[in-house]
Amino acid sequence: MALDIETRNQLIETVRRFVTEECVPIEAKVSEDDKVPDSIIAQMRELGLFGLSIPTEYGGLGLTMEEEVLVCFELGQTSPAFRSVIGTNVGIGSQGIVMFGSEAQKNEWLPKLATGEMVASFALTEPGAGSDAASVKVSAVHDGKDYVVNGTKRFITNAARAGMFTLLARTDPSKKGAGGISAFIVPAKTPGITIGKSEKKMGQQGAHIHDVIFENARVPESLRLGKEGEGFKVAMQVLDRGRLHISAVCVGVAERLIREAVNYAREREQFGQKIAEFQLIQGMLADCKTEAYAARCMVLETARKRDRGEPVSMEAACCKYFASEMVGRVADKAVQIFGGAGYVADYGIERFYRDVRIFRLYEGTSQIQQIVIARNLLRGD
Ligand code: COS
Numbered sequence: 001m002a003l004d005i006e007t008r009n010q011l012i013e014t015v016r017r018f019v020t021e022e023c024v025p026i027e028a029k030v031s032e033d034d035k036v037p038d039s040i041i042a043q044m045r046e047l048g049l050f051g052l053s054i055p056t057e058y059g060g061l062g063l064t065m066e067e068e069v070l071v072c073f074e075l076g077q078t079s080p081a082f083r084s085v086i087g088t089n090v091g092i093g094s095q096g097i098v099m100f101g102s103e104a105q106k107n108e109w110l111p112k113l114a115t116g117e118m119v120a121s122f123a124l125t126e127p128g129a130g131s132d133a134a135s136v137k138v139s140a141v142h143d144g145k146d147y148v149v150n151g152t153k154r155f156i157t158n159a160a161r162a163g164m165f166t167l168l169a170r171t172d173p174s175k176k177g178a179g180g181i182s183a184f185i186v187p188a189k190t191p192g193i194t195i196g197k198s199e200k201k202m203g204q205q206g207a208h209i210h211d212v213i214f215e216n217a218r219v220p221e222s223l224r225l226g227k228e229g230e231g232f233k234v235a236m237q238v239l240d241r242g243r244l245h246i247s248a249v250c251v252g253v254a255e256r257l258i259r260e261a262v263n264y265a266r267e268r269e270q271f272g273q274k275i276a277e278f279q280l281i282q283g284m285l286a287d288c289k290t291e292a293y294a295a296r297c298m299v300l301e302t303a304r305k306r307d308r309g310e311p312v313s314m315e316a317a318c319c320k321y322f323a324s325e326m327v328g329r330v331a332d333k334a335v336q337i338f339g340g341a342g343y344v345a346d347y348g349i350e351r352f353y354r355d356v357r358i359f360r361l362y363e364g365t366s367q368i369q370q371i372v373i374a375r376n377l378l379r380g381d
Contacts, residue, residue, distance in 0.1 A: 015074040030206040051114030060111035065303040069248035076252015080208030093120025094168040100226040110284035118163035123153040134178040138158040140169035149214040159210040178232035183225040190218030203354030247319035250327040254292040257334040295323040321369035324359035
């Protein structure tokens with residue numbers, strides 16, 4: 001159920017204050033240390049941020065999608081590494097259980113994920129299966145009352161902190177495509193699981209991705225999510241939702257960068273006047289604002305549609321496509337408005353420029369979003 005308007009405004013204001021007072025001042029340090037401090041993670045737990053999307057009966061805040069994107073507009077106003085701490089619990093790590101879990105699975109796992117006592121991680125991508133998600137090779141072979149899992153997952157966010165994985169694995173090797181895949185809840189402490197090194201990345205230092213290697217890891221049948229062969233559907237529905245969440249984060253980052261660019265343009269003088277007075281600067285600011293506003297409207301509209309129970313695969317892909325490309329253009333213009341300073345680390349703008357690049361890649365590249373949009377159009381949905 002939706003929050004009353006006063007509670008909703010309070011929540012947004014609290015998140016805004018947390019972001020401005022606690023996260024923004026340490027953005028550079030988080031990037032340098034490649035670590036979000038434990039004290040910040042503790043505050044996120046206290047604020048209930050790990051449980052934004054988990055229903056209240058399992059200890060979460062049970063936000064509607066509209067409320068969640070409003071919170072993400074705020075969380076996006078700082079380095080995306082902070083959002084990444086809670087991102088997998090709110091989105092791709094937990095939502096398979098919320099949408100497809102049995103009552104017993106929900107009762108066992110969701111309360112821990114809601115409080116942040118346990119971190120969830122989503123294990124779909126493999127060395128040979130990125131955009132082509134239906135080609136996963138990690139195998140889960142039925143053996144008595146267990147499945148025996150073997151293979152490697154790649155670029156798995158929060159894997160080293162995870163207490164559980166939502167794993168997509170092939171249970172039917174005779175079916176090469178989507179039909180042979182099943183989804184599982186896999187406790188991270190299962191013998192036979194090893195976590196690879198933290199990958200060095202272009203941006204978002206403080207957020208970590210790893211390989212997850214399964215060697216004869218036994219997963220009880222009771223931890224399968226949904227029916228055998230339904231895993232691809234689980235992954236796609238989790239991603240539909242995740243794409244909307246990421247789009248909202250893109251809007252938040254864009255709004256932050258626009259604010260930074262406006263402030264800088266008001267201060268910086270060239271040719272005897274503030275650069276904000278130059279129409280070429282104003283043009284760039286206006287383009288940024290127009291695009292960010294368009295993305296904000298799309299995201300809100302799609303979130304409301306999802307809350308009404310309508311399918312939003314196509315609209316979520318439109319949002320992800322537009323918002324992630326939009327924030328790339330905004331970050332590029334922010335560097336341009338800052339000029340040389342935009343390229344210098346101390347000003348922080350170049351860090352955002354690097355940070356936002358991943359938005360066009362993960363949870364489906366822009367090209368995958370185009371495919372999803374076009375297929376839906378051509379099917380006449
Ligand atoms: N919701 C529910 N079911 C869906 C779905 C959705 N959004 N999208 C596809 N499906 C179903 C289809 O209906 C189809 O079911 P049937 O076989 O019963 O008809 C099945 O899944 C296979 O769908 P499709 O044929 O479209 O699969 P493709 O292999 O062509 O792949 C894309 C579709 C490209 C859209 C998919 O592979 C994809 O999203 N790739 C990107 C993966 C990604 O985001 N990776 C990032 C990793 S997580 S950070």
